[in-house]
Amino acid sequence: xxxxxxxxxxxxxxxxxxxxxxxxxxxxxxxxxxxxxxxxxxxxxxxxxxxxxxxxxxxxxxxxxxxxxxxxxxxxxxxxxxxxxxxxxxxxxxxxxxxxxxxxxxxxxxxxxxxxxxxxxxxxxxxxxxxxxxxxxxxxxxxxxxxxxxxxxxxxxxxxxxxxxxxxxxxxxxxxxxxxxxxxxxxxxxxxxxxxxxxxxxxxxxxxxxxxxxxxxxxxxxxxxxxxxxxxxxxxxxxxxxxxxxxxxxxxxxxxxxxxxxxxxxxxxxxxxxxxxxxxxxxxxxxxxxxxxxxxxxxxxxxxxxxxxxxxxxxxxxxxxxxxxxxxxxxxxxxxxxxxxxxxxxxxxxxxxxxxxxxxxxxxxxxxxxxxxxxxxxxxxxxxxxxxxxxxxxxxxxxxxxxxxxxxxxxxxxxxxxxxxxxxxxxxxxxxxxxxxxxxxxxxxxxxxxxxxxxxxxxxxxxxxxxxxxxxxxxxxxxxxxxxxxxxxxxxxxxxxxxxxxxxxxxxxxxxxxxxxxxxxxxxxxxxxxxxxxxxxxxxxxxxxxxxxxxxxxxxxxxxxxxxxxxxxxxxxxxxxxxxxxxxxxxxx
RNA sequence: GGCCCGGUAGUUCAGUUGGUUAGAACGCCAGCCUGUCACGCUGGAGGUCGCGGGUUCAAGUCCCGUCCGGGUCGCCA
Numbered sequence: 001x002x003x004x005x006x007x008x009x010x011x012x013x014x015x016x017x018x019x020x021x022x023x024x025x026x027x028x029x030x031x032x033x034x035x036x037x038x039x040x041x042x043x044x045x046x047x048x049x050x051x052x053x054x055x056x057x058x059x060x061x062x063x064x065x066x067x068x069x070x071x072x073x074x075x076x077x078x079x080x081x082x083x084x085x086x087x088x089x090x091x092x093x094x095x096x097x098x099x100x101x102x103x104x105x106x107x108x109x110x111x112x113x114x115x116x117x118x119x120x121x122x123x124x125x126x127x128x129x130x131x132x133x134x135x136x137x138x139x140x141x142x143x144x145x146x147x148x149x150x151x152x153x154x155x156x157x158x159x160x161x162x163x164x165x166x167x168x169x170x171x172x173x174x175x176x177x178x179x180x181x182x183x184x185x186x187x188x189x190x191x192x193x194x195x196x197x198x199x200x201x202x203x204x205x206x207x208x209x210x211x212x213x214x215x216x217x218x219x220x221x222x223x224x225x226x227x228x229x230x231x232x233x234x235x236x237x238x239x240x241x242x243x244x245x246x247x248x249x250x251x252x253x254x255x256x257x258x259x260x261x262x263x264x265x266x267x268x269x270x271x272x273x274x275x276x277x278x279x280x281x282x283x284x285x286x287x288x289x290x291x292x293x294x295x296x297x298x299x300x301x302x303x304x305x306x307x308x309x310x311x312x313x314x315x316x317x318x319x320x321x322x323x324x325x326x327x328x329x330x331x332x333x334x335x336x337x338x339x340x341x342x343x344x345x346x347x348x349x350x351x352x353x354x355x356x357x358x359x360x361x362x363x364x365x366x367x368x369x370x371x372x373x374x375x376x377x378x379x380x381x382x383x384x385x386x387x388x389x390x391x392x393x394x395x396x397x398x399x400x401x402x403x404x405x406x407x408x409x410x411x412x413x414x415x416x417x418x419x420x421x422x423x424x425x426x427x428x429x430x431x432x433x434x435x436x437x438x439x440x441x442x443x444x445x446x447x448x449x450x451x452x453x454x455x456x457x458x459x460x461x462x463x464x465x466x467x468x469x470x471x472x473x474x475x476x477x478x479x480x481x482x483x484x485x486x487x488x489x490x491x492x493x494x495x496x497x498x499x500x501x502x503x504x505x506x507x508x509x510x511x512x513x514x515x516x517x518x519x520x521x522x523x524x525x526x527x528x529x530x531x532x533x534x535x536x537x538x539x540x541x542x543x544x545x546x547x548x549x550x551x552x553x554x555x556x557x558x559x560x561x562x563x564x565x566x567x568x569x570x571x572x573x574x575x576x577x578x579x580x581x582x583x584x585x586x587x588x589x
Numbered sequence: 590g591g592c593c594c595g596g597u598a599g600u601u602c603a604g605u606u607g608g609u610u611a612g613a614a615c616g617c618c619a620g621c622c623u624g625u626c627a628c629g630c631u632g633g634a635g636g637u638c639g640c641g642g643g644u645u646c647a648a649g650u651c652c653c654g655u656c657c658g659g660g661u662c663g664c665c666a
Contacts, residue, residue: 027626027627029624029625029626029627029628029629030622030625030628031622031623031624031625031628031629032621032622032623033622033623034622034623034624034625035623035625036624036625036626036628038626047625047626049624049625051623051624052623053623066617067616080624081624083624084624084625084626086625086626088626089626092626109599109616109617109618110599110616111599111600112599112600112601112616113600113615113616115627116600116601116615116616117600119600119601120600120601121595121596121600121601121658121659122658122659123596123657123658123659124600124658126658175666176665176666177664177665177666178664178665196665196666197666199666221665222665223664223665224663224664224665225665226660226661226665227659227660227661229665345592345593349592349593349661349662350662351662447666448666449666450666451666452666453666454666549659559657559658559659560658560659560660561657561658563657565658
């Protein structure tokens, strides 16, 4: 009885050795009196040969083997003849000739073959996730995910951070995302909430004297899903006592640098470029710009103020904005139909009323709106846009917010369509100087852009009550290739400032005490200055494995309607369970 | 909640202007095959065209509703 060896680990070094292999039947090639089987285990694939000259008994069993049967084989590693070497297989220069085979388990014909699962519809893959996960690509993804978390842990451990756990059953608080609620059996009519993040706990840990904390933390938010959003996801959660903003940013940069090096063997430049929120909105129309390509937004509000085109001069003269993106040299890729149809519809989806456009031909502006501009305006416009023959200019004219959204989205869509993005690049950058609060038209009050515990930059504290909208937050987001990887801030540690912040957000003193009394109190017992950051682990894995979808880097993800197709969750529960929780289901009409 | 795309054999798909018995490839089953590696060859089985309703002499195809999956806007401190 030899010891089991991994199929994918066999090399020429093993030639002549007797080995024991255990794994799955990946593929079978039955030539009658000669059968080949690709045996797959976690380490890889090796070809087994069943030859009657070696063992007729084994051949007869091999005849009965089917895809995904689990087998144990004893055999000898032999070198392949040069003409039968398979260069597509890592173990292709050897094979194992089998003397004995045991069927450890059988498999029904499976819904899809492992080697073709890549092309199978996603709902079927999710229903049979344990089959989908047998694929080499999936195995590699989760190996990489493991490497990333280990790399993060090693780095933070070396920096003397403690990995500490915080509760999953916690308190529902206002602000932020919708909570997942868990009914309490013992306290009738009361609920725990699953944490949207360990935010308050990690701040309390700083007040508890743990000066450097981290956690690979599961977080829950009951909001609608997207390609890069799941209702439960994982954050690399970090908090420090006594840090400056620079400390956290440098720590984050070094951590990401280490991960990129260890996992992808890619060197990234630090420090990362920094951009203010304002600049990001002006140049890219978004707070998470993809800087791997140009096509930046160009403001032309001043140029079109007096032009005859009311669609432009209107917003330009009433506090709005007119801007354009220049699709350089690609005017011929878009017909008038493409622009007035698909692109215009796309723009309308982001709040635009329409989509004005101009093409540049023979040094002149062409298209239906070109006639509205005087010679001077044309000249200024072309100069500002750096427009030359073959360019397509797409315009946004509206409130600045709408212009940013529309052109920002168009910029991305067109870059993808024209393949202008260098997929090998990793463009990390910081977005800083965020507004502390914004005005919510629906709720008729200020809401925190980050969260209510984010401190203003020191020089703006004065304006907190007089002009909240102008106050900059001491916050920072790290962005990679157009995705928000994470964000953090220096927190409020001053009781008075925190009280003022709640006031600005429209909390009465009573409400503040009811919801955050524990924090307000803790701040009064020697809370140290503190701050930190949280990074979305799933998104990091997604970007580092080149996936376009967060579900591909989560073992058992949920569908867009937040269901688990494998376990069939959520599900009804028994009357008895409901009774114990004092819960009654009200069926909708 | 809104908008968009999709749902036909186990899987991936095709299916014309609404018209005879809904096809292909892979997989599956059986037989043959000693150097295959996407093995090959021969034969076979396999369909609630997501579901419900409507229009029509006739619906996979057109209309309405609904369910499921995906993308996105709102939402996500």
